[in-house]
Amino acid sequence: MKAKDNKFGIFNYIDYLFFISVLMLSIFELFRNRFIGTVGVVLSVFIIAAYTYKKKIEKKEWIDRLHNVEFDVDNIIKKAVKNNPLPICILELDGTIFWSNNAFDEMVSSDEESSISKNIEDFIEDFTIRKVLDEKKILEDEVVFKEKDYVIRYCFSKTMDESTGSVDYRVLIYWIDRTDYINMKNKFENGKEAIMFIEIDGYEDVIKSTPEENRSLMAMDIDKLLTSLESESNGLLQKLSNDKYIIFMKKEHLESLERSKFSILDKAREINHGNSLPVTLSIGVGVDGESVEQTGEFASGAFDMVLGRGGDQVALRNQEGFNFYGGKSKGFERKTKVKSRLIGFALRELINQSETILIMGHHYPDMDAMGAAVGVYDICKSYGKQAHIVLDSVNEAVEIFVDRIKDDAYYSGMFVGHEKAIDICNKNTLVVVVDTHRPSYTECEELLNISKRVVVIDHHRRGVEYIQDTVLLFHEIYVSSTCEMVTELIQYTEHDIKINKLTAEGLLGGIYLDTKNFEFKTGVRTFEAASFLRNMGADTLSVKKFFNSYAEDFLVKAEIIQRTEILDEKICISYSKEEIDNINIVIAKAADELLNIKKIEASFVLGMKGDTVFISARSLGDINVHVLMEKIGGGGHIDIAGAQMKDVSLSQAYNMVKDIIEDYLKEE
Template sequence: MDNKKFSGIFVPRASFYLWVIFILAVVITVLDWRVSVPCYLLLAALVYYNFRSNYVRQKEITKYIENLTLNIDTATKDTLLNFPMPLVVIELDGTIIWYNSSFRKIFEGQQLFERTIGSFAEELHPENLISDRTNISKETVINGRHYSVLGNIVKIDEKSSSNEYILLLYLIDNTELVEVRKLYRDERASIGIIIIDNYDDLMQSLEDSNRPQMLAEIEKKVAHWVGFTGGVLKKFERDKYLLIFEHKYLKEFENKKFDILDSVKEINLGNRIPVTLSLGLGINGKTMAENFHFAAASIDIALGRGGDQVVIKDGESFSFFGGKTREMEKRTRVKARVIAYALRELIEQSSGVMIMGHENVDIDVLGAAMGLYRIACGRKKDTNIVLEYSNPTIDAIMTKIQNDGEYENLFIGRAEALNKVNTRTLLIIVDTHRAAFTECPQLLNYTDQIVVIDHHRKGADFIQDAVLTYQETYASSTCEMVTEILQYVEENPGLRPLEVEALYAGIVIDTKNFTFKTGVRTFEAASYLRRQGVDTFTVKQLFQNDLKTYTSISNVVRDAEIINDRIALSVCASNVKSAQLIAAQAADQLLSLSGIAAAFVLSTAGATVFISGRSFGDINVQVILEKLGGGGHFTVAGTQIEGISVEEAKEKLKYAIINYIDSLSGSEKQ
């Protein structure tokens, strides 16, 4: 770099030489002025020549630049006029001021000049194109053809101080690309797995001679349902079918609400229970194998939600259809026995056991946890129940447990649990299958041994890495499921009175005194607990309300709003103590009113709004509250919404209810 600076000194320059001559002339003048006269004449001639040469050279350069600019302007104009793609120049208000022949062909026969481009294509109006950007990029459809719109904002005169701009828009016709993309998407293979729900119970309800005919009728209806797709339907097990069809037919299935679910219910060959199907679909996977895995995951969720429905897995998202009938109770206890043996082995192999339910623990969680605590103690394992704090729902029984010296150090908080857990700790999740809903979600990250025992209908965000999952939607409560497990773990589990009371209380509360979701096995579980010495009167006393609580419940019932003549909606006042408990009991009370088929009660705790939903089963409160991030059963469901007011939550709930009612009306019309 320095060498270049110094070398520049020695580059010949005319002005440099003229100054040298001038200095020499001055020196000569000092010596002899007569001799200097010719020098000054020569210097004057050289100066004149230098200025003349510079003038001519500058003129030639200017002429060259002007010619070059003219050539560029001519080329630019020619390019704009003969540009192969549609090109239009518009003002910022959308007025068309110039366009080429390709653009005119798009709107053949229409007057374009001095009209706004929005009158021809609303999406091309500057308001819809400009969003704090100088470069414009947008997709649009004009006269049935697809265009990519590119452009930029140009200032009319860069030298002018005025802020006048125009827009140059280029339209690239990519209709063929869009059609090819659509064809590719439509022709991709979608894979489904169809299962006959309760196949064994269905066959047992038929005469031997009617069983082959029943299967033939089911296959006939399913084959007719998928026939228009030209897809493949293949039976690969006695009660399972594999379905492969092109993706473009999925929309028609959805528009018809997967009417095969209702169609198979019409089959009547003397069967005492209706025929129901579950269908799991996998779509938009990278490969057919991935779609098959999606379908398998979908069918697991469909069965976990009680069957008689369709679940579609598209990447990480799920869609649900159907699920309008209640779960059919499974009379066999084979699965309960298998789970009991597997659970016993997992407990014996663990370094310790932690039991955790959902946040805001209820009596079903506590009862199930107490039953599992007794199983783990029977295997001589250090066992804890993760519980950060009590709440009015369980305060009465928690007081009895804490006053009993047998259960000292049984309950631990979240921080202590995180310090104590290790990879060999067996973590048992009860009464929920969603990691985010648990008492301490972080615990799931610190152990590889996770067991899930739950009776709720399966949601999309279930715990996927559990080593053992026992999820039965037909069960009335988690306490019922744990009671069955207790009977198979060992002949005499040694249940203490408080543990029996907690298990029985969980069943009583979740069944509303054996009126909701109560099956044969519910009574059998209650009978077993009665044989273990449960005092039913003592359990009843645990849930007696005082006068103030009863008055609060009555106020909620009094202020209820009726929607669609069948659904009650009310709000529990924020200043009421134990608002969540009162909301749940008020929802139960609202169902006792004549003509009410479902009830929802909202309550608040801090910045969280809680919603309790109850029904007799005609209205699926689970589907309604799933739209608000909750879940549960046909008859009992709940949700919680963060960061909004109770009025906003009420409006969201009303919208979900109306959508549900509209979907029922739509399916009835079809």
């Protein structure tokens, strides 16, 4: 605009220069011809005066026109904003409505009364203005009002009173109705496909446990239960085999199943036709995939997760991760030993193909991890291969056993530290992980990143974090201990494996530990494994000595028991103030001891060492401590579980565990 003004100004000056030039020529002509010169001068002066007057009139008219346009535009803008279909209001910082347009008045009130001078909270409860005084900052929020969804966009402005110097702040708010968009989005989301894989746990065993005359009724009731699920979910049920089904449904119907926490699990257990084994379901659900193919992959992964956690539960997988429901039953022992025989054969092939073999358990190994590791070492030795167990430091849980191993020439050179293990490991190294399936729990996680040949042998319920891309996975959650699994690999393999007496005692010690002297999670195969180890020369008295404790441990345990808090008359929770090296062992023993109190169904004990809080959880089976510990990153079994927490204080961890217990009690 300035460029144009300058341009026209130059033209004005040229006009005047022209007139002045004519005037100068007329004056010059006076000396030659007085009459002509006089006429020229008079005309030039007149023209200049007339031209100047004309320009003055035009300028005044232009300014008046501009004022009229500004007034018209101002009125148009005010009218447009007032009648804008988008609700708009201006608020004082205390919430008083300074100004509002018609759409806003219609939005907040059914009558035609103006909302000006009223407080916004008179119309919309709990509506507050953020105290942000930077007028350049535009903010957004979401509000639900009269069953409509709004996105509000607002910015702050300030006006200064020049006479007083005071500053007033106000906020301009635009209300954008997104109800139709939200409804359309919800309709799209609810219309997404959900895929559900269902398996009846141990179907053949359940049918065999039912009186023969009732078996057809049992099968019919199971089919009827799943058909009712198909009807309730408006889905499509396909029976793949006697014990496997698949259901396709919409997401909105899946959400109703989630709200009921998949009550079908409880309904299945209620089926009773004289069967000694309960009917339980393993259900894997996939939803929210980018495609049907990805949703199917989610369902398959969720189903594998359920089987790894013992069945009788639901795992739901979406883009964000896993959700779990159920998991109340312990499962039951499978009688077949075929899997152990097949795994034993596959492990033999892997060992024979390997030049370097590294074995490791979890951090702070216990007798189950160490006994299983030594058992795998002896298997390798029987095949003529030299293996190494990765162990950096020894804790009291395995101190006596490890000392005996170091004194025995049979195990010479068996242990290696982290640095040496990493040194000798390459992509072809066989890495055998025992008693854990979580990479972050292993003795040396770096080995898993180096080797491409990893074997996992574990009995803990599968967690969200697990070692992937294994060449061999032996994961049986119904087994008492990893030592029992390794014993079966020795016992049922086609190769005649001879193990050392101390190895047998280590394996028996691991079974002792995880069954609490054959009191918990003990099946027929557990006793068969123990009998086999006894025949291999395991001395029960020597095994008992592995668990001898120091006198100070008893005092710490007594203090833990003394400060025990009982919740709802059935759950104990306590902690240790002492920070001793073997605190994880002491709190585990204290948790076991607390279960001897009458009416107590579960116990939780915490202790701290360094920057780590250890938590031991025990149950008599009615309370699933695995699920509770999983909420803080732990896991284990229904009746024996634990967790480790870093970068939190003991009191913080205690309160977190207590909150989890109280939430569980409320849900019950």
